[in-house]
Amino acid sequence: MPTHDTRKVAVLAGIGAWLPPRVVDNDELSRRLDTSDEWIRTRTGIGERHVVDPGMSTVDMAVEAGARALRSAGSAEIDAVVLATATPDQVCPASAPQVASGLGLGSVAAFDVNAVCSGFVYALATAAGLIAADVARGVLLIGADAFTTLLDPADRSTVPIFGDGAGAVVLHAGEAGQDGAVGPFDLHSDGELSELLIVPAGGSRMKRSTNPADHCFSMRGPAVFRHATARMAESSRAVLDRAGWTIADVDRFIGHQANIRILQATAKQLGLPADSLVVNIERTGNTSAASIPLAMADAAADGTLQQGDRVLLSAFGAGLTWGSTVLRWPDVIPG
Known part of the structure; x- marks a missing residue:
């Protein structure tokens, strides 16, 4: 006798983004590096990037993006926060608990995932696994990096490429086949x-x-x-x-x-x-x-x-x- 598949899948229910206010365009970089707007655009497609000011951190950006994703999702219940980042505020502890605290989410599960530029996809799979295993019914997943803090400011091969920012999604338990699954x-x-x-x-x-x-x-x-x-x-x-x-x-x-x-x-x-x-x-x-x-x-x-x-x-x-x-x-x- 056929059985109905009751397995839960992760469904995207909200989204938010945040970029640091400071904008650095190619002309500004050209004044201090051996490069030009044309050189950067031709090789990368980049015209400008947002950069954290001193004192601004990955957690700060993640809280801003997370708050916007939560607002987008409305009344979604959050049981876990997953932060994809290669630039945590400290080597130890992980930054996700600080993000959860900054958002007023209480004692929810919170941890970091570091797969660098693949981090969001890896963390999305992790969050989906939490939902499929019924560990969480709602997950706030944030990808955030202050990657410019890892760069040599005189390195023309990396400085023009990277910027800082955070993007977040809210996932909740749903059914396979529905929009957002x-x-x-x-x-x-x-x-x-x-x-x-x-x-x-x-x-x-x-x-x-x-x-x-x-x-x-x-x-x-x-x-x-x-x-x-x-x-x-x-x-x-x-x-x-x-x-x-x-x-x-x-x-x-x-x-x-x-x-x-x-x-x-x-x-x-x-x-x-x-x-x-x-x-x-x-x-x-x-x-x-x-x-x-x-x-x-x-x-x-x-x-x-x-x-x-x-x-x-x-x-x-x-x-x-x-x-x-x-x-x-x-x-x-x-x-």
Whole structure:
């Protein structure tokens, strides 16, 4: 006798975003680095980025974005806070409990997920797992990074690329097939290539270094480009197959906003039309774990995302880590 599938899935019920007030455009960078607006735009698609002022932290940004997502979701009950970040306020403790406290959520479960630029997709899978396991009926998931605090201010290869910001979503328990239902997921890693994107010092292997560069983020751009496009395309195909979707079913592709050329190359490998790409990197830069929810919030606010749209999400980041998921866009208004 057939049985009804009563498993709960994570359903997107609210969304919010926040960017630091300080804007640094390419002309400002050009006055202190050997670069130009044309050079940056041609290679990255970035025109400006938001940067934290001294004293502003990842927790501060996460609280702002989280409050907006909660407002968007209305009366959603929250049992857990998951913070995707590579720039916690301290090495210890995790920053998520401080975010939960800052939002007045009481003694809910709260923890960090660090998969760097893949962090939001990894944390989304984690939050979905909490809901599927009936550990939580409502989860506030925030991607937030003050990534500019990891950069060498004189490094023209990284400073023009990154910005700071936070994006958040509220997830609640729902049924598979309804608008907003998230999943399936496809997640991967390759630790043998961890040195392609790395901050060498500050952890247990090298707590301190006499070389200041060891405390700053570095990346091998050409190799990252090759791996990012290939891995995001592979992962996207895998998750579409699991979802029973074809490329033609995808209405919007929201990839990690790392570089416009990576996004375009990935879409081309997948055979997606250029107008399916959701892109906001021109005014945000690469905001690491915040990039996908920031792009989603912008696209929801300007009408690019419409209820019922089939959306493909894919990300690639340090670790190496990468992953993808899908959802059908719900009727939500950013808070």
